[in-house]
Amino acid sequence: MSEHVEPPTRRDFLFGAIYAAGAGGVLASLLPLADTLAPAADTLALASIEVDLAPILEGQAITVLWRGKAVFVRHRTPAEIAAARETDLAKLRDPQTDADRVLRPEWLVAVGVCTHLGCVPLGQRSGQPRGDHGGWFCPCHGAHYDTSGRVRKGPAPANLAVPPYVFLDDTRIRIG
Amino acid sequence: MTAPLSSPATRLGKLVAAAADRLPLSTQIRRGVVDHPLPNSLERWGKLVGSLAAFLLVVMIATGVILAMHYTPHVDHAFDSVERIMRDVGSGWLVRYLHKNGASLFFAVAYIHVFRCLYLRSYRPPRERMWRLGVILLLLMTATAFMGYVLPWGQMSLWGATVITSAFSAVPVVGERIVAFLWGGYAIGTPTLNRFFVLHFLLPFAIFGVTVAYLGRRRLTKDLFALGIFLVAACVLVFWFPDHLGHPDNYVPADPAVTPPHLMPEWYFLPLYAVLRAIPDKLMGVVAMVGALLVLFAVPRLDRSPEHGGRPRPWFAVAFWLFALDCILLGYIGAKPAEGVWMVAARLATAYYFLHFLVVLPLLTHREPDARGRLPGLAATGLKALTALAAVLAVASPFGGETLREHDWSWRGPFGGYDAAQLRRGHQVYSQSCAACHGMKRVRFRELAALGYGDEEIAAFAAARFVTDGPDDEGEMFERPGLPSDAFPSPFPNDRAAMAANSGAKPPDLSLLAKASVGGADYVVAVLTGYGEPPPATEIPPGTYYNTAFPGHAIAMAPQIFDGAFEFADGAPNDAAAIARDVAAFLQWASEPELEARRAMGLRVAAFLLALLAAMYALKRRDRAVAMPKRRVKT
Numbered sequence: 001m002s003e004h005v006e007p008p009t010r011r012d013f014l015f016g017a018i019y020a021a022g023a024g025g026v027l028a029s030l031l032p033l034a035d036t037l038a039p040a041a042d043t044l045a046l047a048s049i050e051v052d053l054a055p056i057l058e059g060q061a062i063t064v065l066w067r068g069k070a071v072f073v074r075h076r077t078p079a080e081i082a083a084a085r086e087t088d089l090a091k092l093r094d095p096q097t098d099a100d101r102v103l104r105p106e107w108l109v110a111v112g113v114c115t116h117l118g119c120v121p122l123g124q125r126s127g128q129p130r131g132d133h134g135g136w137f138c139p140c141h142g143a144h145y146d147t148s149g150r151v152r153k154g155p156a157p158a159n160l161a162v163p164p165y166v167f168l169d170d171t172r173i174r175i176g
Numbered sequence: 177m178t179a180p181l182s183s184p185a186t187r188l189g190k191l192v193a194a195a196a197d198r199l200p201l202s203t204q205i206r207r208g209v210v211d212h213p214l215p216n217s218l219e220r221w222g223k224l225v226g227s228l229a230a231f232l233l234v235v236m237i238a239t240g241v242i243l244a245m246h247y248t249p250h251v252d253h254a255f256d257s258v259e260r261i262m263r264d265v266g267s268g269w270l271v272r273y274l275h276k277n278g279a280s281l282f283f284a285v286a287y288i289h290v291f292r293c294l295y296l297r298s299y300r301p302p303r304e305r306m307w308r309l310g311v312i313l314l315l316l317m318t319a320t321a322f323m324g325y326v327l328p329w330g331q332m333s334l335w336g337a338t339v340i341t342s343a344f345s346a347v348p349v350v351g352e353r354i355v356a357f358l359w360g361g362y363a364i365g366t367p368t369l370n371r372f373f374v375l376h377f378l379l380p381f382a383i384f385g386v387t388v389a390y391l392g393r394r395r396l397t398k399d400l401f402a403l404g405i406f407l408v409a410a411c412v413l414v415f416w417f418p419d420h421l422g423h424p425d426n427y428v429p430a431d432p433a434v435t436p437p438h439l440m441p442e443w444y445f446l447p448l449y450a451v452l453r454a455i456p457d458k459l460m461g462v463v464a465m466v467g468a469l470l471v472l473f474a475v476p477r478l479d480r481s482p483e484h485g486g487r488p489r490p491w492f493a494v495a496f497w498l499f500a501l502d503c504i505l506l507g508y509i510g511a512k513p514a515e516g517v518w519m520v521a522a523r524l525a526t527a528y529y530f531l532h533f534l535v536v537l538p539l540l541t542h543r544e545p546d547a548r549g550r551l552p553g554l555a556a557t558g559l560k561a562l563t564a565l566a567a568v569l570a571v572a573s574p575f576g577g578e579t580l581r582e583h584d585w586s587w588r589g590p591f592g593g594y595d596a597a598q599l600r601r602g603h604q605v606y607s608q609s610c611a612a613c614h615g616m617k618r619v620r621f622r623e624l625a626a627l628g629y630g631d632e633e634i635a636a637f638a639a640a641r642f643v644t645d646g647p648d649d650e651g652e653m654f655e656r657p658g659l660p661s662d663a664f665p666s667p668f669p670n671d672r673a674a675m676a677a678n679s680g681a682k683p684p685d686l687s688l689l690a691k692a693s694v695g696g697a698d699y700v701v702a703v704l705t706g707y708g709e710p711p712p713a714t715e716i717p718p719g720t721y722y723n724t725a726f727p728g729h730a731i732a733m734a735p736q737i738f739d740g741a742f743e744f745a746d747g748a749p750n751d752a753a754a755i756a757r758d759v760a761a762f763l764q765w766a767s768e769p770e771l772e773a774r775r776a777m778g779l780r781v782a783a784f785l786l787a788l789l790a791a792m793y794a795l796k797r798r799d800r801a802v803a804m805p806k807r808r809v810k811t
């Protein structure tokens with residue numbers, strides 16, 4: 001056995017490669033661990049719900065739970081629709097026309113989760129504050145939404161999200 | 177080519193050495209503690225803080241381990257399991273109240289210590305690493321306390337957690353994904369509760385490790401007398417005011433469809449919460465809140481002024497007390513609604529918070545103006561007094577809302593208990609009237625023994641109600657008369673049925689109502705007797721009644737209590753107000769059945785502690801008498 005000393009540069013390179021590979025291996029083995037914390041398959045499976053619109057009178061709204069979140073279904077009055085349609089888009093923080101946010105003008109369906117930090121805004125029941133624009137008011141940090149669920153004032157950065165939904169017939173929708 | 181100047185291996189070694197050098201453990205303890213002993217009074221204080229923190233940590237871990245044996249981290253069971261600890265587990269209320277208030281005391285000690293360090297500027301070299309280690313400890317405590325507060329799964333738990341975790345959605349592009357990752361779903365749910373439970377269990381051991389590094393070889397205090405005083409204060413808090421520091425809404429089970437109107441965190445997070453709300457932009461608000469904590473890391477760099485040789489620095493004192501006042505103000509604002517003047521105040525106070533660290537401290541570093549006359553000294557003293565006053569006011573102030581008329585309850589005084597005759601009358605009113613709509617699923621018939629009823633009477637009460645049982649051998653559910661081991665049943669099979677029968681408003685379960693309302697039993701009386709004609713121009717939705725005490729003033733419950741509506745066997749007055757008081761007292765008992773046992777134990781503990789304290793005081797005086805002559809010999 002002869003004592004063979006490798007040139008230091010090569011040795012260095014090998015060391016470097018081993019360290020890099022080792023670090024990569026450790027990182028790679030951490031990924032599945034982290035993956036277990038992400039939403040699981042049963043949670044991800046798009047749960048959908050059906051909502052019967054018949055009992056909701058004009059001017060009323062109901063809250064349903066979809067994927068653990070509140071969803072607002074509001075039967076808008078002509079005045080509310082007009083207010084939502086006539087809004088000047090230039091005044092909006094998150095410009096979107098009302099027509100882009102509804103399938104049928106009388107029905108507004110929006111995720112009832114404030115886009116600021118996730119509270120459920122008030123305004124679903126009569127008697128609750130509806131903010132300066134007749135939609136919803138978030139009591140947590142004071143965001144105001146209009147009758148189209150668009151943010152008008154306060155710290156929220158975006159409009160109330162519109163969930164995917166379809167009309168099954170005139171009085172039933174499926175969300176999700 | 178000769179030997180390499182630095183192979184990766186040696187470079188790595190150097191890196192490790194450098195890291196170890198930066199890591200405050202061994203070097204830090206040597207440099208900071210051994211080589212640079214603290215001034216005497218400061219050292220004594222440090223030992224006291226260290227001992228208190230160590231003591232509290234042991235209490236928290238011990239009670240926490242026991243609570244974990246009874247707790248269920250699942251959205252359907254978490255709240256119930258905590259209430260089971262409070263009501264059914266032997267001495268469970270004590271363990272839980274110790275744990276809950278222990279967190280508050282832990283933060284109180286930590287905050288006092290932080291302010292003391294800021295005042296004495298103990299973050300200057302060579303102790304700056306020690307300071308940073310302390311800030312890390314504070315961050316760990318913050319994370320642990322936040323996750324712990326989520327576990328009881330009340331309304332404040334759920335919505336506090338929602339607001340804080342949603343803060344991560346402010347991160348550009350990947351924000352939403354981070355939040356879903358934290359939650360393990362689309363909303364806070366069982367996966368979230370489980371991971372928070374595990375982390376809440378795990379992090380204290382990290383805290384333990386850092387505390388050991390932080391306290392280092394400092395011996396624990398010999399000042400048992402000061403420790404004793406702390407114990408007496410803690411005893412008063414746990415046995416007489418166990419819920420004073422928490423919001424009543426957290427005794428309402430979490431509901432993902434409704435956010436409580438006055439969302440607020442525990443008191444120790446109120447200043448940070450005020451900072452978050454002060455800024456009308458989501459991302460900046462979150463940055464400011466996190467920055468308010470992280471800026472503490474930079475303090476040793478911001479204030480580089482050398483030791484002033486013990487020369488008084490009155491302007492620094494003025495700045496310090498202004499800052500302390502500002503922090504208390506922020507905490508006060510954090511508990512107020514995010515509207516109007518409070519928002520303006522929040523912005524000013526937030527601005528000053530950062531101004532103090534980023535401008536005032538560096539400025540004073542370079543030129544501490546010469547103290548002329550007595551003005552700065554006076555100002556500092558005045559501000560100090562003001563700060564103390566503000567702190568006392570903030571601690572004593574209740575949670576908002578209109579002030580209710582306070583009644584002279586039998587349990588009001590420190591030694592008060594329940595009036596069994598009153599509770600029996602209240603029980604009569606409950607079963608003849610309230611029970612038609614409201615169940616009490618946490619109170620069992622046999623617990624009525626506390627009201628002075630005999631076994632037969634209790635069995636009769638139970639048998640008068642029907643409960644659903646089953647399934648039987650055929651697989652059918654069936655109704656049977658109640659047994660003493662049953663809880664007061666709800667008249668409705670489920671929540672939906674209850675809502676349908678009451679025009680959409682579910683009659684709440686009454687087990688915890690008194691405890692879960694701001695104002696407690698006073699609130700119950702106010703609602704029961706608060707009906708009337710709505711003031712002109714007030715619109716009351718159909719199916720509701722105007723009520724002065726109910727939040728929003730439109731209540732779905734019709735008036736229930738009238739003069740002479742009930743006859744009491746003991747001949748007690750039966751005007752509407754008296755009836756309302758009786759039933760309110762009964763609900764108070766239902767929500768806090770342990771009150772009498774708690775106070776009785778409190779008295780025993782207090783007596784024991786006071787005796788101990790007296791002995792310690794005697795010891796202290798003796799020690800001093802012995803120490804005195806020695807010192808004279810030395811000088």
Ligand code: FES
Pocket residue numbers: 114115116117118119138139140141142143154155156
């Ligand atoms: S969560 Fe709605 S304003 Fe903050």
